[in-house]
Amino acid sequence: MLFVTREFLLGFFPIVMGAFWLALVLDLRKLLIPILLVASIVFYAWGNPAQTPILAVSILVNYCAGRAMMSLDPLLPRRKAVFVATLVFNLGLLAFFKYTNFISENLAALLGIQAHHFGIALPLGISFYTFTQIAFLADIYGKGQQQRDIASYGLFVTYFPHLIAGPIIHWREVMPQFEMLGRKDSLALGSGAYASLLVEGTCLFSIGLLKKLLIADQLAVFVDLGYKSVPSLGFADAWLLSLAYTFQLYFDFSGYADMAVGISLLLGIRIPYNFNSPYRADSIQDFWRRWHMTLSRWLRDYLYIPLGGNRGSELLTYRNLFLTFLLGGLWHGAAWTFVMWGALHGAACCLHKAWSSAGLALPRPVAVVLTFLFVNITWIYFRAPDIHTANVLLQSMAAPDLAAPARLFAACPLLIIGAIIVWLCPNSQAIAAMDWRGRVALAGALSGAAAITAMIATNTSVLSPFIYFNF
Amino acid sequence: MKKLLQFLSFAAGGALLCAIAMLLSYDFFTSHNRAVPYSYSQFLLEHVGSPRIVIDAGSSSAFGIEPALIEQAFGRPVIDVADNGSIPLDMKIHRIIKYARAGDTLILPWEWVYYTRDIVPQDFTDKTPDEYAAYYASQPFFDRLAFVVQHASLHNLSDAGRLYLRKDLQQVHFARIQSEMSKWPLGDRKDDLRRISYVHEINCADYIEAGGKMVPDVAWAAKQLAKLQTRRKIRVYVTWPAVAGSNCYVMENGRLPIADEARMIFERHGIAVVGEPADSYFSADHMLDTYYHVDSSAAHVRTERLIGRLREAGLQPDAADNKATLWLASEALRKLKSAP
Numbered sequence: 001m002l003f004v005t006r007e008f009l010l011g012f013f014p015i016v017m018g019a020f021w022l023a024l025v026l027d028l029r030k031l032l033i034p035i036l037l038v039a040s041i042v043f044y045a046w047g048n049p050a051q052t053p054i055l056a057v058s059i060l061v062n063y064c065a066g067r068a069m070m071s072l073d074p075l076l077p078r079r080k081a082v083f084v085a086t087l088v089f090n091l092g093l094l095a096f097f098k099y100t101n102f103i104s105e106n107l108a109a110l111l112g113i114q115a116h117h118f119g120i121a122l123p124l125g126i127s128f129y130t131f132t133q134i135a136f137l138a139d140i141y142g143k144g145q146q147q148r149d150i151a152s153y154g155l156f157v158t159y160f161p162h163l164i165a166g167p168i169i170h171w172r173e174v175m176p177q178f179e180m181l182g183r184k185d186s187l188a189l190g191s192g193a194y195a196s197l198l199v200e201g202t203c204l205f206s207i208g209l210l211k212k213l214l215i216a217d218q219l220a221v222f223v224d225l226g227y228k229s230v231p232s233l234g235f236a237d238a239w240l241l242s243l244a245y246t247f248q249l250y251f252d253f254s255g256y257a258d259m260a261v262g263i264s265l266l267l268g269i270r271i272p273y274n275f276n277s278p279y280r281a282d283s284i285q286d287f288w289r290r291w292h293m294t295l296s297r298w299l300r301d302y303l304y305i306p307l308g309g310n311r312g313s314e315l316l317t318y319r320n321l322f323l324t325f326l327l328g329g330l331w332h333g334a335a336w337t338f339v340m341w342g343a344l345h346g347a348a349c350c351l352h353k354a355w356s357s358a359g360l361a362l363p364r365p366v367a368v369v370l371t372f373l374f375v376n377i378t379w380i381y382f383r384a385p386d387i388h389t390a391n392v393l394l395q396s397m398a399a400p401d402l403a404a405p406a407r408l409f410a411a412c413p414l415l416i417i418g419a420i421i422v423w424l425c426p427n428s429q430a431i432a433a434m435d436w437r438g439r440v441a442l443a444g445a446l447s448g449a450a451a452i453t454a455m456i457a458t459n460t461s462v463l464s465p466f467i468y469f470n471f
Numbered sequence: 472m473k474k475l476l477q478f479l480s481f482a483a484g485g486a487l488l489c490a491i492a493m494l495l496s497y498d499f500f501t502s503h504n505r506a507v508p509y510s511y512s513q514f515l516l517e518h519v520g521s522p523r524i525v526i527d528a529g530s531s532s533a534f535g536i537e538p539a540l541i542e543q544a545f546g547r548p549v550i551d552v553a554d555n556g557s558i559p560l561d562m563k564i565h566r567i568i569k570y571a572r573a574g575d576t577l578i579l580p581w582e583w584v585y586y587t588r589d590i591v592p593q594d595f596t597d598k599t600p601d602e603y604a605a606y607y608a609s610q611p612f613f614d615r616l617a618f619v620v621q622h623a624s625l626h627n628l629s630d631a632g633r634l635y636l637r638k639d640l641q642q643v644h645f646a647r648i649q650s651e652m653s654k655w656p657l658g659d660r661k662d663d664l665r666r667i668s669y670v671h672e673i674n675c676a677d678y679i680e681a682g683g684k685m686v687p688d689v690a691w692a693a694k695q696l697a698k699l700q701t702r703r704k705i706r707v708y709v710t711w712p713a714v715a716g717s718n719c720y721v722m723e724n725g726r727l728p729i730a731d732e733a734r735m736i737f738e739r740h741g742i743a744v745v746g747e748p749a750d751s752y753f754s755a756d757h758m759l760d761t762y763y764h765v766d767s768s769a770a771h772v773r774t775e776r777l778i779g780r781l782r783e784a785g786l787q788p789d790a791a792d793n794k795a796t797l798w799l800a801s802e803a804l805r806k807l808k809s810a811p
Contacts, residue, residue, distance in 0.1 A: 199478075202478075217625065218625065218629045221626075221629060221633075410632070410633045410636040440478050440481070441478075441481040443478060443481075444478040444479065444480065444481030444482040444484075445485030445488075446485060447482050447485065448482035448486030448488075448489065449486065449488065449489035451482070451486055452485075452490045452493070453489060453625070456493060456620060456624060456628070457625045459596070459621065459622055459623060459624040460593070460626055460627075
């Protein structure tokens with residue numbers, strides 16, 4: 001189910017909120033977790049019930065493995081065997097659904113034979129729920145954490161605000177909050193604390209929805225149009241296309257993340273922010289501290305550090321850094337374009353590390369512009385259907401001419417609005433968390449505007465899925 | 472409670488402001504996009520002066536009427552602005568209210584779907600940024616507001632914006648007007664080459680929808696037309712659509728119930744209803760691509776019958792020496808092109 005459909009906005013979510021509040025009013029707090037769990041399963045199964053058993057199997061296997069590791073002596077080799085086996089299961093599941101065709105096609109090309117295309121559909125959110133559970137297992141294995149309640153665990157994995165496209169939540173962040181839901185002193189419907197969460201959540205949800213519908217979806221029209229005719233684009237159109245996608249992706253994904261955090265706040269659960277004005281970053285390292293922050297954290301904690309992090313020689317540190325980004329690229333999708341994108345970011349991070357180690361620095365405005373341009377260029381590989389198309393577009397961007405943009409000129413007003421929001425306005429979490437008198441009024445006005453925008457946006461049968469649903 | 476009330480009142484305010492902002496944006500874009508009408512028939516409606524005979528319905532009357540015969544019979548310019556059955560009845564009425572002028576005579580051979588259908592088709596909404604912008608703009612403020620909130624989507628809004636930014640939009644519209652003018656100078660769209668049916672999977676009765684329940688909008692439409700007759704001195708004649716096929720009508724005691732019901736409603740409001748459905752009902756060999764599209768020989772017969780019925784109903788030839796429609800249209804087009 002998408003957040004920006006009538007079935008979600010007028011059906012699913014009001015019902016869930018109604019049931020949640022009713023349980024609070026009647027003091028049936030034990031029902032809160034089951035309500036959220038059932039809601040999350042319905043949310044996931046809606047429209048794609050066939051993929052639900054895969055999610056269920058993944059949860060059960062990981063939960064059982066976790067229980068088994070908790071009950072085993074940390075020194076027993078069997079514990080390690082359970083951990084490794086479950087890790088293989090998780091990565092195998094991900095590899096099977098996400099990379100089978102990619103591997104088959106590349107093997108066939110290597111061997112010079114006809115590739116067989118397997119009809120494997122990628123289960124929604126598999127990349128996200130797999131990573132979430134690997135983190136859980138790694139913490140049980142490495143840090144001896146305990147978790148026995150299957151309902152809470154099931155909810156942690158399936159919790160609908162984050163299930164399909166993140167943020168990638170860490171169990172340490174949400175499990176205690178789930179437990180708190182059951183306690184009488186935690187969440188009271190009329191309390192000032194919950195009212196504050198409601199205001200913040202409404203603000204965030206509304207801002208996210210407006211970002212997605214008014215900017216990302218409108219830019220999508222130009223991006224789709226542009227990528228259908230890359231070879232015929234001139235210099236100006238090529239730049240407009242790359243910028244349109246750069247802004248589309250940001251407003252789409254950060255819009256989704258704002259909505260996810262906002263919805264969760266309405267349910268009394270705070271999940272982590274995923275963005276912090278990434279296009280204001282003054283280095284590639286800074287960019288990754290601001291873009292898809294929960295993925296960056298996961299990659300750091302569960303890939304970069306286990307690879308050795310910066311504990312070895314300088315060369316090994318560079319290797320670890322590069323590998324982390326390369327694999328991070330591959331996580332996004334089974335295509336060489338993603339590998340290329342990851343490799344470019346990895347190389348840029350290594351370069352930046354060397355640059356900073358040498359004590360060099362650029363004036364901040366220059367650094368911000370350079371970082372943005374680099375990110376903008378690398379998004380081309382992220383969006384292009386293949387490396388060749390990306391290279392053609394880059395060639396057009398590198399061949400200046402004086403011709404006016406012919407095809408994508410109409411995207412300019414949206415790009416200007418996007419740029420003003422990105423560089424001159426406070427970001428969504430700053431707006432939502434503002435502590436000032438007009439906060440309630442602002443939340444009200446934003447939610448009213450969002451409601452009308454959503455209504456108008458859903459007057460068509462054309463769906464507007466989030467880009468990160470593909471990953 | 473105070474905070475909740477504050478929240479709700481600001482939510483209502485935010486919703487209203489947002490809706491009005493969307494409406495103003497759509498108004499702004501579409502008014503620019505229709506500065507030169509999208510089609511020749513819309514151009515005729517907007518730019519040919521009265522007195523004139525205006526034929527307005529869906530495509531049945533673009534194929535099934537010979538306006539030249541009517542012009543000959545009544546000595547008045549005739550424009551056939553019939554376009555598409557997907558246009559909702561209230562939109563048709565609003566457009567008539569906006570563009571009908573004192574001295575005009577309206578002939579309305581609406582398809583049966585106008586009497587039985589109460590929806591705004593997606594196809595219609597998607598064309599409001601440009602092709603049907605005049606229909607959208609003809610609505611009063613609150614109807615436009617309701618249309619934007621209930622039917623238009625953000626895609627329509629952005630389409631309108633993109634068209635607004637197109638530098639060649641007016642040239643494209645002028646080219647279309649000239650092309651249509653050269654083929655169909657009175658606005659009709661007869662084309663006997665369209666003989667391949669694309670409705671063979673649906674029978675005639677189901678397609679033409681003459682057996683459904685009358686929608687309340689018909690009574691509202693009759694009231695609006697009655698106002699036009701009394702306040703703006705416009706004569707209105709309702710008649711029946713041209714249909715070709717077999718077993719298209721389910722008759723009761725030799726009468727078509729929906730036609731009788733419609734006749735009763737219009738006559739109650741003082742609007743003349745001329746002819747019988749049989750006057751414009753033809754055998755299947757006169758059918759073009761749909762049951763509502765008849766060939767030119769059927770159109771000729773139907774128009775002659777209609778002229779007779781209109782005479783019986785009191786429509787007299789104009790004694791004044793009126794200019795021919797084509798001359799008026801050419802002059803109007805010349806003026807529009809030379810306008811700053």
